[in-house]
Amino acid sequence: MAIQLSHRARAIKPSPTLTVSSLAKKMKAQGIDVINFGVGEPDFNTPEYIKEEAKKAIDDNFTRYTASAGIIELRRVISEKLLRDNDLHCDPEDILVSPGAKASIINVLMAVCDPRDEVIIPSPYWVSYTSQVEMVDSFPVIVPTKASAKFKLKAKVLDQTLKTLSNPKALILNSPNNPTGSVYSRKELTEIAEVCIKHNILIISDEIYEKLIYDNEKHVSIASISKEVREHTVVINGVSKAYAMTGWRLGYCAGPSEIIKQASRIQSHTTSCVNAMTQKAAIVALRECDGSVTRMREEFELRRNYFIERVRQIDNVTCIKPHGAFYVMPNISFYLQKNKRGIKTSVDLCEYLLQQHHIAVVPGSAFGADNYVRFSYANSMENIKEGLVRFERGLLELLT
Numbered sequence: 110m111a112i113q114l115s116h117r118a119r120a121i122k123p124s125p126t127l128t129v130s131s132l133a134k135k136m137k138a139q140g141i142d143v144i145n146f147g148v149g150e151p152d153f154n155t156p157e158y159i160k161e162e163a164k165k166a167i168d169d170n171f172t173r174y175t176a177s178a179g180i181i182e183l184r185r186v187i188s189e190k191l192l193r194d195n196d197l198h199c200d201p202e203d204i205l206v207s208p209g210a211k212a213s214i215i216n217v218l219m220a221v222c223d224p225r226d227e228v229i230i231p232s233p234y235w236v237s238y239t240s241q242v243e244m245v246d247s248f249p250v251i252v253p254t255k256a257s258a259k260f261k262l263k264a265k266v267l268d269q270t271l272k273t274l275s276n277p278k279a280l281i282l283n284s285p286n287n288p289t290g291s292v293y294s295r296k297e298l299t300e301i302a303e304v305c306i307k308h309n310i311l312i313i314s315d316e317i318y319e320k321l322i323y324d325n326e327k328h329v330s331i332a333s334i335s336k337e338v339r340e341h342t343v344v345i346n347g348v349s350k351a352y353a354m355t356g357w358r359l360g361y362c363a364g365p366s367e368i369i370k371q372a373s374r375i376q377s378h379t380t381s382c383v384n385a386m387t388q389k390a391a392i393v394a395l396r397e398c399d400g401s402v403t404r405m406r407e408e409f410e411l412r413r414n415y416f417i418e419r420v421r422q423i424d425n426v427t428c429i430k431p432h433g434a435f436y437v438m439p440n441i442s443f444y445l446q447k448n449k450r451g452i453k454t455s456v457d458l459c460e461y462l463l464q465q466h467h468i469a470v471v472p473g474s475a476f477g478a479d480n481y482v483r484f485s486y487a488n489s490m491e492n493i494k495e496g497l498v499r500f501e502r503g504l505l506e507l508l509t
């Protein structure tokens with residue numbers, strides 16, 4: 110008889126972004142010319158100065174277990190970075206380095222959440238938040254945001270939601286946002302922080318797209334608003350997106366000592382530490398020696414500008430301008446309602462676009478927003494141009 114899986118394992122759905130990507134890869138392997146807009150990673154290579162440092166670490170035999178929370182030189186560099194970029198005073202002891210920001214978030218959730226605690230997640234949301242909250246036996250409380258509010262959570266709505274909950278524990282806030290590209294202003298963050306303090310909940314502030322901001326907008330870390338807010342916030346960040354280092358696996362969290370200490374203990378019994386050479390490489394990455402972050406950001410901005418202008422030319426598609434990250438989320442509700450092919454959901458639409466028009470796009474339902482699809486523009490300009498031609502053709506064909 111087969112071994113019964115745990116309730117946790119049974120509750121977890123596969124990441125839809127990875128599902129789309131793997132289907133697209135399979136079609137590519139069959140020789141089909143698929144343009145993949147599903148991936149959530151920069152298409153650039155890791156800058157040379159970072160790779161050199163990792164090679165040196167291997168040659169120097171820096172290849173053993175490290176302190177579970179991360180080597181102290183790296184935590185010092187992160188502490189300097191938090192002060193320089195985010196106006197945050199954070200002791201290296203209050204920083205935990207983990208195998209990716211994804212691991213940082215679950216470590217924090219494990220450190221603070223009890224079964225049946227409630228964690229607020231504004232939608233559209235990054236796919237892993239809900240699954241991670243469920244993995245610690247807590248409840249995700251989804252609070253929808255509106256396109257007219259640029260998909261940003263309003264403090265008043267947060268306050269009203271919190272009043273209805275029995276065990277509110279945390280809010281997961283993500284600015285710049287995946288999938289919407291929204292960036293919260295200092296004023297908006299201040300209002301949200303006031304509500305979180307009033308209800309005594311933790312803010313888990315995912316700032317992984319911090320370096321990818323356009324239109325002269327500025328990233329504000331909510332933790333920098335005041336000492337009191339800092340005491341209620343764990344900042345999540347990492348090297349994946351800013352330095353094109355997704356496969357290296359390094360993220361970190363910084364926050365109140367007790368939470369970080371407990372999250373470190375948890376990590377010491379699971380992954381132990383981030384691999385030693387990645388930690389060395391991250392030290393130089395965070396010092397940003399060669400301007401590559403700026404160059405990547407500028408290239409993303411050009412692509413976003415083209416994307417937005419072109420996608421808005423498609424009949425009956427609306428799209429808010431994202432100010433950060435590398436995603437665009439067009440509203441395709443017209444085509445869900447008016448098509449003659451029985452396509453009712455964003456999943457149906459994405460299957461159709463992949464199979465008939467050879468573009469891989471993530472269904473909005475993965476982010477709690479079925480009237481949308483998400484494109485990642487971490488792709489060449491050539492692919493973006495051709496992909497949008499296919500997208501338009503695919504949508505228009507639905508009406509015939």
Ligand SMILES: Cc1ncc(COP(=O)(O)O)c(C=O)c1O
Nearest residue numbers: 149209210211235287347349360
């Ligand atoms: C909003 C958000 N947070 C965290 C992560 C995870 O980053 P990491 O590669 O550091 O685990 C991602 C990756 O897609 C993301 O989009």
